[in-house]
Amino acid sequence: MINYDNILSKSASGIPPSGIRKFFDIVSEMKDAISLGVGEPDFITPWPIREAGIASLENGKTHYTSNAGMMELREEISRYVNRKYNLNYNPQSEIIVTVGGSEAIDITLRALINPGDEVLIPEPSFVCYKPCTTLAGGIPVPIVTEEKDNFRLTKEKLLEKITDKTKVLILPFPNNPTGAIMEKEDLEEIASVLRDTNIIVLSDEIYSELTYNKKKHVSFASIDGMWERTVTINGFSKAFAMTGWRLGYAAAPEPLCKVMYKIHQYAIMCAPTTSQMAAVQALRNCDKDVENMCREYDQRRRILVDGFRKMGLSCFEPEGAFYVFPNISSLGYSSEEFAQKLLEEEKVAVVPGTAFGECGEGFVRCSYAYSIESIREALKRIAKFVERHKKR
């Protein structure tokens, strides 16, 4: 008999399983369970985008596109990031259309990392940075962001972790799971640290269209002097509710793009053609749809924050993405215990903060990519739970 353990790649099989999944495998089989767990918009892709996808199939657009993506789409992306975030990227040589933001993260890290290079990862954050770093031969170095700093990355925290091995800083803002954003002044601070180094920033801006309190997203590459050291990653999943279309992009200076492009062309060939055709429509004609979804998220956000605070829990006010990250440590349970008990007793699923890094201990992530009715019902049940366990 083959002992597969001896055969499989050590670095790949050594990756720990995701802490998010196991809860939802349970939820999907539980009757009357309400989930605030999913990190995916509940909206269906706006109709004009779907229509463009259908039309492309009807017109027989069933072939590969060029490796970097259709020129028409790259030009549209270039215009879009310019009008939205004041960024300048040449569609010929500085933009690659990828299979979701996830692929863009992967090829960026693989293009940059030499064995032993350190990658700074602010946490809590999205689950893929660490494993992608490890697989690329790099060493993940977490930087703890704290509630007292509004979960923003500070200059001091960054300085503490920079060594002569630091290759990449990941900037995951607006942030999943905390909902934190970085404003222009915050980014300036980070820029002042990086200016005299060779550290490259992977700026994952996938939630850039979902910011609240009238705080427009600021792209790191738009900060003075940062363009040359930034890979800007964005995509269509969150802003346009296009998760299933699997489409994102990376924009970076040409020498970086060239190497990322090589990995992309051999691993992926090109992003799906139907999705690319649809995405052109999204960037051209869907500002209004995005605005409407954002307004809806904003109202749900307020309901959730208000709900948690009324339960007597400390709840940081998120200003981006679609998550709230309440502090549940006052109940005396770990995040995992809290999530487990809440699911068993009240049938509400949330994600333990520890799924997003050790420093997520004491928090849980609740997504508001759910209808207001579901959110209200979930809050009612959580309030009952909290009330009961407070008195313990």
Add this chain to the structure above:
Amino acid sequence: MNKDLLSILEKNSRITPSEIAVMLGTTEEAVKEEIKELEDNKIILGYRTLINWEHVDKDTIKAFIELKITPQAAKGFDRVAEKIYKYPQVKSLTLMSGAYDLLLEVEGETLRDVAMFVSEKLSQMDSVTATTTHFVLKTYKKENVIFANPEVDPREVITL
């Protein structure tokens, strides 16, 4: 806040002012004031319930009726409309562009009720030159709510 408030109420008129205040980041008093003003100005005209009567044991028949009217000067359409909307059978009435002029939604207990209303009331009016009656067979969607199937969350389990 006007438009946001209205679209919240349009979706759910039973929501409380304090809930609206949370959603819009304002105070309950401000919301109450605003609603009062919207009611006074006849922008909010009422609070209704959306019912799928097809699941209720009640026989009603609905029809949409297109009316062609002899060309009218000035406020002529308004005068004709006024005569028509006074009938309690008429649930809605709109002036349309295109092949006909007025569109009515009519409700009756039987097919005959509706037919008689068309032939005895509408067709008899001097200004009405033609009518076309369409009976409603099934409602799929109304007021942005899908009547046919309850929506289920299609999202599968995924890591992120």
